[in-house]
Amino acid sequence: MQFCLVFWVLLSFHIFFFENKMSRSSMEIERKLLRLLHGYKTRTRLTQIHAHLLLHNLHQSNQVLSHFVSVCGSLNRTEYAAKIFNQTHYPNILLFNSMIKACSLEDPFREKSINLFVSMKVRGICPDEYTFAPLLKACCGLREVKFGEFVHGEVLRSGFERFGSIRIGVVELYTSFGEMEGAMKVFDEMGQRNVVVWNLMIRGYCKRGDVDMGLCLFREMSERSVVTWNSMISYLARSGRDGEALRLFCEMRDQGVELDEATVVTVLPVCARLGDVDVGQWIHSYAESSRLDREVVSVGNALVDFYCKCGILETASKVFNEMGKKNVVSWNVMISGLAFNGKGELGVDLFEQMTSEGMIPNDSTFVGILACCAHAGLVEKAWELFGSMTGKHHIEPKLEHYGCMVDVLGRSGHVREAYDLIRSMNIKPNAGLWGALLSSCRTHGDVELAEHSVNELIKLEPWNSGNYVLLSNIYAQGGRWDDVEKVRVLMRDKSVKKSPGQSAVG
DSSP, X not given: OHHHHHHHHHHHHHHHHHHHHHHHHHHHHHHHHHHHHTSTTHHHHHHHHHHHHHHTTOTTOHHHHHHHHHHHHHTTOHXXXXXXXXXXXXXXXXXXXXXXXXXXXXXXXXXXXXXXXXXXXXXXXXXXXXXXXXXXXXXXXXXXXXXXXXXXXXXHHHTOTTSHHHHHHHHHHHHHTTOHHHHXXXXXXXXXXXXXXXXXXXXXXXXXXXXXXXXXXXXXXXXXXXXXXXXXXXXXXXXXXXXXXXXXXXXXXXXXXXXXXXXXXXXXXXXXXXXXXXXXXXXXXXXXXXXXXXXXXXXXXXXXXXXXXXXXXXXXXXXXXXXXXXXXXHHHHHHHHHXXXXXXXHHHHHHHHHHHTTOOOOHHHHHHHHHHHXXXXXXXXXXXXXXXXXXXXXXXXXXXXXXXXXXXXXXXXXXXXXXXXXXXXXXOOOHHHHHHHHHHHHHHTOHHHHHHHHXXXXXHOTTOHHHHHHHHHHHHHTTOHHHHHHHHHHHHHTTOOOOTTOOOXX
């Protein structure tokens, strides 16, 4: 009896020791796999790590799988994560949250975030404070305002509205859809507001067209990031308030805020439109001191564009030539800048250099180079380039390219050739094309084609009184007074009123 008791004690101790050892071994394997998961070579090791999960029977461990799914999401391997998730028998809230977040990060999978949330509720798994923020982001990406409002209701019912990340998610939801009343209600209830939520509110009002309210919120902020400054300057500029945008930039500069790439790219076009060369040159000096002009392509492009639009071609060329890296936009900006300044032949030379260096032109390149041909009167070269679009570069001409060709031909007096080109197009000509042809007809005295062009403009823009006035003037110049009267009757019948400042010879 005593022997049996000792035997069972020893056996129990052995089993306990063995199980404890196995438990420690399993934990060590988990820790090792987690280190591998979060290592710098994870992308190439995902399948190997997955194999280890299967080998050590961890493929049903919610703890480990939640990390695996999170890493897949951060590496844009959401499809792989979904396959792993679908093979899990009993996913818990931790794994559901990781999967919802992973799906919310990629466009094709955002709808799955909503499906996962519904599935979670069906299984009787209650959401926690980590469920809602990625779900709200998915609703923003999917433009699902109704479901987003439902999720907000779930947040309120669950009592999680006090969490900062969720409140920011709700504000982002409402501001994304221009529902500023709902956003402001949540915003007002927030005790502490970080710069992210302020930026969301400013963006929401400005996108809705209420730039003044956005500026008012901007002024209320006690602390602003460079993103805040850039956004507010951009919204003012896009609203046609360049003067205010530039003054705000100068305030930003005076407060010692460090400029970044977005600042330079936003402010330089404002300087160009206002003709403020001094501020633009100051930005250039700043970009040089921080090496932004050489290391960031978009900054170099913005500087070239600024100097071209200000007519300072020598500096524009210098910046262009000294850029560390150039993309197709860089070449396009310089070529278009030369056309803008009437240096068409130099633009053609630059285009030849561009292609000889292996840079592949795009449709914008041809708009610029055809404009160069127009300014330089290079008709044959324009035809050659226009033909090369489809023949050599496989670019289908758009209305802009046909417009450039009409301009090239019209400037050189080839008015009938321009008309034939319009008639041969496989896309419907717009008012811009007929307007360009009309301008050439009036310059070179082709009354018949001018009349035809105006009639086409009237068909496309029956509400535009200027077209009727042009036609009336053409008839009047030819002494065709009966036709002048017909135009006036036509305007009256169509209830078209002549705009102030326009005049018709009568």
